[in-house]
Amino acid sequence: MTAQYPLTWLYAPGDRPQVVAKALASGADVVVVDLEDAVPCDRKEYARAATTELLAHPPPVPVHVRVNALDSPWGEHDIAALAPAAGLSGLRLAKIRSPAEVARVARRAARTDLYALLETALAVEQAYAIAGAHPHLRGIALGETDLRADLGVRDDSGLDWSRSRVVVAARAAGLPPPPQSVHPDTRDLDALAASCAHGRALGFLGRSAIHPRQLPVIERAYLPTEAEIEQAETVLKAATTGQGAQALPDGRFVDAAVVTAAQRTLSLARRR
DSSP states (O other): TTTTTOOOOEEEETHHHHHHHHHHHHOOOOEEESSSSSSOOGHHHHHHHHHHHHHSSSSSEEEEEEEOTSSSSSSSHHHHHHOOOOOOOEHHHHHHHHHHHHHHHHHHHOOEEEEEEESHHHHTTTTTHHHOOOOOOOEEEEEEEHHHHHHHHOOOGGGHHHHHHHHHHHHHHHHOOOBBOOOOOSOOHHHHHHHHHHHHHTTTTTTEEEEEGGGGHHHHHSOOOOHHHHHHHHHHHTTTSSSSEETTTTSSSSSSHHHHHHHHHHHHHTTT
């Protein structure tokens, strides 16, 4: 079920092949090779070439590439070089602001799975339109560092409205729940765990990471608890013995939506 429900997305800078190699062996569900913020301007060309070489053959785990923004000097060249790569599992599109930008990339990168990163107030306002922009768009997510700067947010809770909007937009467009944005402090794992618990409560599923030590914390936070597994099993058992909505002994009602949630819980539980 890892492919269906990835929980960990580990970023690695594209201009540091040795770091990318470690990321591929880290146990992350998806490795995201970054050509954008993690790479200085004078190494963009090298990062693109190294990543293209890496993806000439399928790697051991799914690899996405975060390309530079379309309005940068490098974005279009990134897409042209990487879209044909045999080992590419998806393109993550930085700083998407409109559905038209997604459609533009989809025309250039036929048959490539796309993921839009919403990093501005304008993008958040258009979250649902972006989420439904093209059939090749497989997911959306927030880029919280840029969004925080754009909004002038000082406290982390100031992003919760934007977070919920993106979760709702993804669901409304039939996309998977988005993963949380990265937690920038790679050493405070307790704060990471608390932040993941909050994100899970908001409806996120999984999280991006910038260091391998964050991966086990994220996975633990997003895996169902024993109590949740037991509840899901009870729901599915009840669903096989009757039709329509029905009440469990504890008073909870079971209908199709509850059954779907229980099925996802048990799918995730198989990772334990």
